[in-house]
Amino acid sequence: MIDKNDKIALRQILMEHYTDPDHKAPVTPMPNSFIKYQDSPTCSDEINVQITYENQKVTKAIFDGVTCSISGAAIDxxxxxxxxxxxxEALKILSNYHNMIVGEVYDETTLGELIAFHNIYSQRNRINCALLGADGLRYILEEEVK
Known part of the structure; x- marks a missing residue:
C-alpha cells in the first residue's frame, strides 16, 4: 500500500503518469468503443476519453488531448x-475516487496509485482537474455502455 503521507512518493507517481502516460493514444472510433469529449470550465484542459467494452468488461481505456499534470496523471x-x-466494478472505482476528490468518505485501501490525489479536495481550484477524465469515463459507463 502506498503511504499517502510520503509527499515525495506521491509527487513521483503524479509525474511518472503525467510525463510518460501508459494510456495516452489517439482516440479513434472502433467497434464496441465509446468516446466522450471533456473540457474544463476553469482552464484550457480538453481531452477525449475512450472505453472499449467487450464481453462485459472494459477491455481498453485511453485518452488524448491537452492536460495539466493533475488531470493527465489522474486519467492515466x-x-x-x-x-x-x-x-x-469500474463504476465502483470511479465513485470511490470521486468521493475522495470531493472530501467525502472513501475506501483508501482500494485506490492504489489514485491515493496520490487524496489532498486535492483542499485545493478547490484543482478538483475540476482531478475529475475531468473521471467524469468522462463515468458518463460512458452510465450512459453509453448497455
Missing part, C-alpha cells in the same frame, strides 16, 4: 484501474 491512472473491470 484511472484508465489503468478500470481496464479489465466489469461495468459495475
Amino acid at each position: 491512472i484511472l484508465c489503468d484501474q478500470i481496464t479489465n473491470q466489469s461495468k459495475a
Whole structure:
C-alpha cells in the first residue's frame, strides 16, 4: 500500500503518469468503443476519453488531448484501474475516487496509485482537474455502455 503521507512518493507517481502516460493514444472510433469529449470550465484542459467494452468488461481505456499534470496523471491512472473491470466494478472505482476528490468518505485501501490525489479536495481550484477524465469515463459507463 502506498503511504499517502510520503509527499515525495506521491509527487513521483503524479509525474511518472503525467510525463510518460501508459494510456495516452489517439482516440479513434472502433467497434464496441465509446468516446466522450471533456473540457474544463476553469482552464484550457480538453481531452477525449475512450472505453472499449467487450464481453462485459472494459477491455481498453485511453485518452488524448491537452492536460495539466493533475488531470493527465489522474486519467492515466484511472484508465489503468478500470481496464479489465466489469461495468459495475469500474463504476465502483470511479465513485470511490470521486468521493475522495470531493472530501467525502472513501475506501483508501482500494485506490492504489489514485491515493496520490487524496489532498486535492483542499485545493478547490484543482478538483475540476482531478475529475475531468473521471467524469468522462463515468458518463460512458452510465450512459453509453448497455
